[in-house]
Amino acid sequence: MSKFIRQLLPFATLTLLIAALSALEPDTFLTAENFLNVLSRSSVNGIIAMGMTAVIISGGIDLSVGSMMALAGMVGAGVMLKVGGPDAGGAAMVVGTGVGIGTGLLCGLLNGALITKLKLPPFIVTLGTMSAFRGTSYIINNSKMYDVPTYTFLGQANVLGVPVSVLILALVVLAGFFVLRYTPLGRYTYAIGSNREAAFHAGVNVDRNLIAIYGMTGLFVGLASMIQMSRTISAQPTAGISLELDIIAAVVIGGASLSGGRGTVIGTIVGTLLISFLRNGCTLLGISTNIQLVVIGAIIIGAVALDQLARSKAEAT
Amino acid sequence: MNAVQPQTAAPSGTALRMQGISKRFGPVQALCDVSFAARAGTVHALVGENGAGKSTLMKILAGVYQPDAGSVEIQGRPQTLANPAQAIEAGVSMIYQELDLAEQLTVAENIFLGAEPQGPLPWTVSHHQMAIQTRDLARQYDFDLDPATRVEDLSTGDCQIVEILKALRRNASIIVMDEPTSSLSERETVRLFEVVRQLREKGLAIIYISHRLEEIIELADEVSVLRDGQLVHSEPMAQLDIPQIVHHMVGRELNDYFPARSVEVGPTLVEVSDLSSEAGIDNVGFDVRRGEIVGMAGLVGAGRTEVARAIFGVDKKTSGRVILNGRELNIDSPSDAIASGIALLTEDRKRTGLCLELPCSYNITLPNLEQIGMGSLIKPTQEVRIAKEAGERIAVKWANPEAPTDSLSGGNQQKLLVARWLLANSTFMIFDEPTRGIDVGAKAEVYGLLNTLAQQGKAILFISSELPELFGVADRILVMRRGKLVGNLVTKETTPEQVMHLAAVEEN
Missing domain, CATH: 3.40.50.300 (P-loop containing nucleotide triphosphate hydrolases)
Structure with a gap:
């Protein structure tokens, strides 16, 4: 019962927030347009957060996602322009997108391989690759960005009135939910995070699964990077600086434990939306971004503190 | 000696x-x-x-x-x-088996931990004083220790000396030593005995x-x-x-809670020969027949768990063969072992057995997803049903199979692991201290279970530190000492005294 309440907590907070903002700003906040806008802005973070959820459930962390996003964008855009010139057409865009996503996947696999084969803590490996990926994305075009004026579909187009990015987010959330709940990979992710030794003794191939988890995260980062690139019709080597912290915050607010074994896709998406709606609401209410930062900080600490409280109560009974 | x-x-x-x-x-x-x-x-x-x-x-x-x-x-x-x-x-000073020192600090800092002599200024420590007093203390016992050495650079034997000096610095009149020689070399043991005798001399x-x-x-x-x-x-x-x-x-x-053994022992199922591993076991060889329960006795640190780990692919083998059902196995990891039909109930169910915060059902099916046809897609409803049946077969007491594993008592957690391996349908089952930390009633159930499994034609290796249960359950008893197999006895023809003697007494 109390476990149920605990899982409901972020959900309740989100509902409360939406209700409050609807009451305060009925004309600007409570509109379909605003909601789709918020969802669309959440798409990049939400997609990456799906991968981060799996990583955190496995007891790991990925600090490199922000840099990885910049690198995937720079490689994808670079190839796109090389193939299709400044006004790249459909074929070039498809190739560039594929290469960009593939870059993310490779980066993720590299993280996984370093963590398992060198037996290093994920924090250290991804701290290192965070720096290396960032550096590489600067090197690619001499610290300059790429303009891709024609690349508008993923980030700006609508299908049936819904932004494409929101549709992709929905698909990734479904995929994340499916993987964690219905596949052995998802099950082993929980087992490894809960007790890595026990998982190993139960015949789980820990290394292979961890590589898959980090690889999947890389894949999602690549995808998010393409959406980000399309939103700004450019690839920037400075993209996603400190993005990893926002993502980790969303996952933690959603109830995942940094010590592993615990976390859900639903929780994470609620955490992501909570942050997005908070930002949106503050903007609509004319509250400065500086104050937003303070509020988000308080929510991270409050969410985890409440969770701990509920947990110790549950243990006492 | x-x-x-x-x-x-x-x-x-x-x-x-x-x-x-x-x-x-x-x-x-x-x-x-x-x-x-x-x-x-x-x-x-x-x-x-x-x-x-x-x-x-x-x-x-x-x-x-x-x-x-x-x-x-x-x-x-x-x-x-x-x-x-x-x-x-x-x-009173305790010297535990796992030494209790701050590894990154020096010998002197450890000895004076919590009672550092004050330096020239308040809130400072006089390293000079500490070094002098440490040296004085060490000299009284003819120890040759540099006060400035970091503890992490010392041998286990020297660490023990530091522990003893720490006790002496605190003016201990009673020193308790818990298995002090278990990780010492022969030479260090001799020196420790000298020290113990000196301490005795000093009253x-x-x-x-x-x-x-x-x-x-x-x-x-x-x-x-x-x-x-x-x-x-x-x-x-x-x-x-x-x-x-x-x-x-x-x-x-021997209490009468041991089940009557009435199993027809069949042909040889498991043959282990020349098994050595990096963890220090040395040329261990034995066999287990279908329907047979083979016990394994030995002191803590004799290498019993290591034998299980080598067979199960946890520790790297340096030599040896494992033949199951006439087929030589090539096992490099637990997943190889499980696929070959071997199960290991590890001695430490918290550390190497269970994922405690996950549902009971997850722990039962963890190595068995392939087995129950969910190797690529998990069907949660069906999975819970399978776990429930597996648990009920051995009467696990739980609110429901989806309850978190840590909500179960120790005995029931142990049963979850048994349910896991029953579901895996393993032919060779290794139980490492299966009754540790569970109460008498649950122990009796475990013994009954071992018996039932044997009746089903499985081969069972039963590692235990409690001689009565080995004598109550096993058909044969293997005895390990310092990584070697030193006895292979038929239970009916031996005595606890003989087993204990083999396990504890060094032959010269």
Whole structure:
């Protein structure tokens, strides 16, 4: 019962927030347009957060996602322009997108391989690759960005009135939910995070699964990077600086434990939306971004503190 | 090693008197009306099987546990040892098996931890003073230790010396040593014995816990034997010999909660030969037949768990073959072992067995997803049903299969692991200390289960530190000592004394 309440907590907070903002700003906040806008802005973070959820459930962390996003964008855009010139057409865009996503996947696999084969803590490996990926994305075009004026579909187009990015987010959330709940990979992710030794003794191939988890995260980062690139019709080597912290915050607010074994896709998406709606609401209410930062900080600490409280109560009974 | 006659040394006032100590943990009566006394200037050996209550008694002395009843007197004065600090204050120092030192600090810093001499300014520490006093202390005992060495750079034997110096610095009058030689080399052991004798000369009371009986003969002045939480015997060493000690240790009647064995033993199913591993086991070979329960005895650290780990692909083998059902297996990981039909119930279910915060059902199906046809897609409803059936077959008590694993009692957690391997339908099952930390009723159920599994034609290797259960359940008993297999005995033709002798006494 109390476990149920605990899982409901972020959900309740989100509902409360939406209700409050609807009451305060009925004309600007409570509109379909605003909601789709918020969802669309959440798409990049939400997609990456799906991968981060799996990583955190496995007891790991990925600090490199922000840099990885910049690198995937720079490689994808670079190839796109090389193939299709400044006004790249459909074929070039498809190739560039594929290469960009593939870059993310490779980066993720590299993280996984370093963590398992060198037996290093994920924090250290991804701290290192965070720096290396960032550096590489600067090197690619001499610290300059790429303009891709024609690349508008993923980030700006609508299908049936819904932004494409929101549709992709929905698909990734479904995929994340499916993987964690219905596949052995998802099950082993929980087992490894809960007790890595026990998982190993139960015949789980820990290394292979961890590589898959980090690889999947890389894949999602690549995808998010393409959406980000399309939103700004450019690839920037400075993209996603400190993005990893926002993502980790969303996952933690959603109830995942940094010590592993615990976390859900639903929780994470609620955490992501909570942050997005908070930002949106503050903007609509004319509250400065500086104050937003303070509020988000308080929510991270409050969410985890409440969770701990509920947990110790549950243990006492 | 030749047995040195114990010298009735120094003044022999009573340093420690524990009277009528009882302690209960939940359903388990760990200690029952134990009275124990140690005289100053003597080495008092405390022996007993695992779980006999030695560590509980010593933890009460160290202020870690509070007794439910009984009193403690140190140097004739009654003491309330409410916490470790009070025990240290009263003159008790413990030297645990796992040493208790801050590895990154120096020898001197460790010895003076919490009582650093003040430097020229307030809130400073005089490293100079610390070094001088450490050196003085070490010289009194002919130790050659540089006070500035970091503890992490010392050998285990030297670390122990640091522990002893720490105790002396605190003016300890009673020093408890728990299995001090278990990780020492031969030479370090000899030196430790020298030190213990010096401490005795200086009038300290040494309480010495060891499974190695030959050490006790060499060192102890008096011996007390604990069995099932009771002090069953206490006598000067001079009037005892090893067979007598062993007899007191194992002397309980075999309880009738062991199931009647009526299994037809079939053809050989498992053959292990020349098994050696990086973890230190050396050319171990044995076989297990269908329907047979083979017990494995040995002291802590004798390599029993390591045999299981080598077979199961956890530790890297350096040599050896495992043949199952006539087929030689090539096992490099637990997943290979499981696929070949081997199961291992590890001795530490919290560390290597269960994912405690996950649902019970997850733990049952974890190695079996392939087996139950969910190798690529998990069907949660069906999975829970399968887990429920597996659990109910051995009467696991749970709210429901989806309850978190840590909501179950120890015995039921153990049963979850059994349910897991039953579902895996393994043919060769290794149980490493399956009854550790569970109560008597649950133990009886485990014995019944082993019997049932044997009846189903499985081969079972049953590792245990408790001789009565080995004698109650196993058809044969293998004995390990220091990584080697030193005995392969038919249960009916041997005695607990013989097994204990093989396990504990070094042949020369």
